[in-house]
Amino acid sequence: MRLAFREALLAFRRTPLMSMLGITTIAFSLFAFGLFGLVALNIREALRLVEDRVEVRAFLVDGTSEEAIAAALGDVAAFPEVREVGYVSPDSALARSREELAEFRDVFDASVLPGSLEIRLREGFRDPVTVQALADRIATYPFIDDVRFGQEWVAKLYRVRTLSVLAGTGLGIVFALVAVLIIGSTIRMAVLARAREIEIMRLVGATNAFVRMPFLIEGVLKGALGGALAVGLTWLTHTGVSRALFETVFFTPAQASLGVLAGALLGFFGSLVSVGRHLRAVWKDA
Amino acid sequence: MSGVLRLDDVTKEYPRTGVALKNVSFTVDKGEFLFLTGPSGSGKSTLLKLLSFAERPTAGEVKVSGFSSATLRDRDIPQLRRRLGIVFQDFRLLTDRTVEANIAFALEVTGTPASSIGGKVGRLLTQVGLASKATSMPHELSGGEQQRVAIARALANDPFLLLADEPTGNLDERATRGILQLLREINALGTAVIMATHDLSLIMRSGYRYLELDRGSLHYDGTDARTLSRHQ
Structure with missing residues (x-):
């Protein structure tokens, strides 16, 4: 050697x-x-x-009770695809919009913006099919009015x-x-x-x-x-x-x-x- | 005397060039000196390759000191090579090392203890008459001297058989005589020598046994130099 x-x-x-x-x-x-x-x-x-920004937003029917929202938050947080879920009240939605779109500050009115659940996804669950399935599942709650996640954008990103x-x-x-x-x-x-x-x-x-x-x-x-x-x-x-x-x-x-x-x-x-x-x-x- | 080497009906065929040796049989005794001659392409080098197990016969059996071509595994070939010395026409020295380093190399790579290498190299150089050239580089030596270094290297592991393939092919008359004399001395100490050569005068003068190959067949096996001159 x-x-x-x-x-x-x-x-x-x-x-x-x-x-x-x-x-x-x-x-x-x-x-x-x-x-x-x-x-x-x-x-x-x-x-x-960029993927980190993929999120699902579920708009609530006007007048949804706080108990229902809390239950939904607990439910959704337990989904395996979900990293975190938060509630955005009409007031905070308004404040955020005013801040992000300053030039339209005057046209916003608290009554136009509904409350929503903001859902961020775990890595590996951000493909269009999984996101769509999650959106469909969330849409089945009676107090959910609409679910959006930028379908085209997610598909393109993917x-x-x-x-x-x-x-x-x-x-x-x-x-x-x-x-x-x-x-x-x-x-x-x-x-x-x-x-x-x-x-x-x-x-x-x-x-x-x-x-x-x-x-x-x-x-x-x-x-x-x-x-x-x-x-x-x-x-x-x-x-x-x-x-x-x-x-x-x-x-x-x-x-x-x-x-x-x-x-x-x-x-x-x-x-x-x-x-x-x-x-x-x-x-x-x- | 007992045989150190035996060929039994050996044939060597190459896929591209065809038959190089055909049904060759002979034996060599311990301590014998044997010439091998024949025109270019007659099979001399092939025969030496078979004897050193660089090649295996297509048919027949080569037996060298108990090692048989029929049973020897490739990985055991080095064991046989350590008991053989091989010398070529073009010396094949390592040109970037001194004379003594060339000889020491053969001892080192076969596992000789470092402590005994120096003394052994000195004795070998004395034996081949080059004690004063130990630290020379090969290119500083004459052809005859370089061949002596190659012979010293071949003797490093005390072989029982020395195979020399045209060792004087590149040398002048005087150097040729010197190398032949050296090989005789080595032979006298008990090492069998097989020397391939084109130089028929060497064979005639020596009176040793010679094998003559012609197109792969053994044409003559004996000591009668008159047969040689007939083919000259």
Whole structure:
């Protein structure tokens, strides 16, 4: 094991330029993937904020008793889809309208605005079908006059969300494949440069596991360094955009570590495949 | 003398290029020196690959020091290789390491304890006459010297059999004589040597047994140099 580490580190020392080139290539492939991930993450975050505003409003029949309202509040709050429910009295509805639509302040009159239940939904229950079903259920209360939830808006939002998930997954796979291909060929080049060493190790009777070890260590080190560099570059981009353009969110530490781990794994498997090819090869004729 | 190597009716066929060896049988005794000759493409290199288990025969059996091509598992091949020394025409040294590091490499990767590597490398370099070149880089050496380093590396694990594929093919007359002399000395210490060569004068002068291959078949097996000259 110590010899394997020494050989792996020797490879860095002997061919520093090639090693740097390898690490940089890995870093930039993962950086491209990371940037894509960052965009996807921020779109998801933005959509989540918008989705948070999906609400159902149930208007009450004029003169509904306070007991009925309290019972309804308790009932609705117990629905699994509901995160919170609140009562908006005609007075507070009026105050809110006056505040939000200041230019029409004079036309509002307490008698025009009914009281309502304001219902916010839990995550995962904001798709058009679920919202509609909830609205229908609430509409069955005798003291509910009308239920509104911006049906078209919710449907559109949901379509955008579905589309962004599909596009994100598709593009993510493409980016990941490109990264795997580029990293694979980088590592293959590094292994090819040391084909003579592999040949000699086999010639003198080193076991396959022994031959593989330095290359696997080298692959993991290069991959992890490339991955860390990619995370750093992505973070710099995030900071730059946040300062210059608009606030963006960054990966959680766990997600960022996953990037480094992905680099290490790609390095590991890339080396495994490349060395395997040389281990199966028969030596050339003199 | 007991046989260290036996081929029984061995045929090697490649999917693309066809038959490389056809029904070849012979044995080699412990400590024997054997030449292998024949025109290019006659099957010499294929035969050496079969002997080092880089290839398996299509039919027949190759037996080297108790390891049989019929039963040996791929993962046990390194155990056999540690008992063989292999030398090529183009030396195959690691050009970015010193002479002693090249030899030490063969010992390190086969698990020789670090404490005994230095002494062993020194003895091997003395044996091949290169004690003064331990810290030289391969490109600073002549062809003959580089081949000596390759031979020292092949001897690192005390092989019972040394396979040499055209070891003098790239060398001038003087270096060739020197390498042959070295191989004889190694042989005299008990290591069997099989040397493939195009150089018929080497065989004629030596008086050793030789095998002559022609288009994959064993054409001659004996010591009669007159047969050789007939084919020259």
